[in-house]
């Protein structure tokens with residue numbers, strides 16, 4: 001079957017869709033901007049809800065695409081509209097004529113330094129969810145002082161549910177990520193006090209509530225309802241966190257050795273750039289606009305353009321994979337129905 | 341000390357660094373489920389005494405972890421141990437038993 005299918009983004013969505021398309025007999029082309037496949041999941045240590053090593057997921061998905069054409073370190077220079085196809089020009093000089101483009105461009109983590117009051121990039125003891133995942137994997141981060149880790153805090157909703165920060169949406173995966181990371185910190189430092197500062201705990205997924213109960217019951221993670229207002233540093237080089245304990249109706253403060261900001265999920269600017277070449281519409285939440293948010297989340301308003309994964313909004317790994325499979329089937333149906 | 345004719349109100353801020361968790365740790369040993377409270381308020385809503393005395397299991401559990409033991413123990417005086425709160429707690433905490441344990445641990449020095 002000689003039908004070019006261009007997949008933009010080699011994260012888990014792009015990999016899974018490519019794997020399925022190969023199984024259906026097509027030969028998809030993956031274009032990945034970075035030097036590695038797997039996208040964000042390649043940066044994570046282990047995944048909720050079963051603490052699956054993230055590298056296992058990425059390597060399984062990568063094995064399935066060994067037959068695909070994969071271009072890493074490659075960007076989209078421009079996309080030209082032909083009569084009923086697109087000419088996609090890549091930064092490596094290759095140009096592809098195709099009827100079908102699948103966007104699996106994923107998300108971008110909110111830049112936590114924009115929330116200046118939380119001190120990311122200012123105080124050494126303030127890191128992000130991504131930094132902590134990397135520290136779990138590598139153990140290298142000068143900001144994490146394992147010898148003196150008596151109190152750790154997690155700040156939920158950093159750059160999410162925050163109109164001033166330009167993102168009013170809930171990023172969906174950070175509550176459960178905070179609970180997961182809080183447990184992992186307790187496993188490494190059982191004597192440490194671990195606090196989560198939250199507004200709501202959104203434990204929507206399979207077994208997430210069990211995770212939350214376990215964090216409370218088995219690990220004694222202390223949940224404080226209230227958004228952190230500001231962070232400062234004392235002379236000993238520790239950070240002081242201020243919030244309102246809205247359950248007690250009183251201001252609360254605590255001194256910490258490490259503060260982890262749960263940076264939110266926003267649309268990837270690389271995605272917006274490519275989308276504007278076609279052009280594709282963005283939804284009011286800043287992500288790619290699906291043809292229909294209930295019936296056709298993987299479809300765009302243009303024929304031959306499909307979406308899968310976090311490019312249409314925050315998603316978990318299983319949700320992303322399910323969408324990638326569904327997009328592969330949509331593409332297959334698109335090809336077979338146009339052949340008749 | 342100089343008398344200015346007025347005093348500064350003590351700070352209402354809860355400083356978690358200074359909260360002594362010794363008794364709460366003891367309570368947790370006797371009542372492991374106390375950690376499971378998710379502050380839903382079902383216990384307080386159903387409590388027949390709460391309306392008149394201000395008793396709230398949710399607040400007791402919170403206050404004990406915020407260094408407000410006196411307030412918690414004072415509140416417990418309004419409980420008549422009817423056990424209604426135990427029946428509604430969605431986290432399955434035996435709140436009535438918990439109340440008794442709190443009394444045992446925190447009442448020793450007659451706060």
Ligand SMILES: Cc1cc2nc3c(=O)[nH]c(=O)nc-3n(C[C@H](O)[C@H](O)[C@H](O)COP(=O)(O)OP(=O)(O)OC[C@H]3O[C@@H](n4cnc5c(N)ncnc54)[C@H](O)[C@@H]3O)c2cc1C
Pocket residue numbers: 008009010011012013014031032033034037038039040041044046047048049074075076104105106107108109129130133173177265268270271274308309310311315316317318320
């Ligand atoms: C801190 C954190 C922890 C998480 N932990 C879990 C977990 O434990 N379990 C779970 O289920 N989910 C977890 N998630 C969610 C998970 O990361 C996402 O579901 C997943 O990354 C979505 O995959 P994706 O392929 O859609 O996007 P991405 O992972 O963002 O991949 C997109 C890929 O596309 C590439 N790309 C983008 N634009 C272009 C372009 N123009 N040209 C070429 N390439 C491009 C990017 O470089 C990237 O490789 C977590 C999220 C966060 C923030």
Ligand code: SF4
Pocket residue numbers: 156157158160161169170171172173174175176200201202262264
């Ligand atoms: S998932 Fe939780 S931490 Fe993340 S934005 Fe939503 S409420 Fe905030």
Ligand code: SF4
Pocket residue numbers: 383386387388389390395396397418419420421422423424425426435436
């Ligand atoms: S046992 Fe006490 S706290 Fe519980 S419902 Fe009865 S009076 Fe209220």
Ligand code: SF4
Pocket residue numbers: 376377378379380381382383384397398428429430431432433435
């Ligand atoms: S009903 Fe149970 S979980 Fe809810 S506040 Fe009371 S003790 Fe806590």
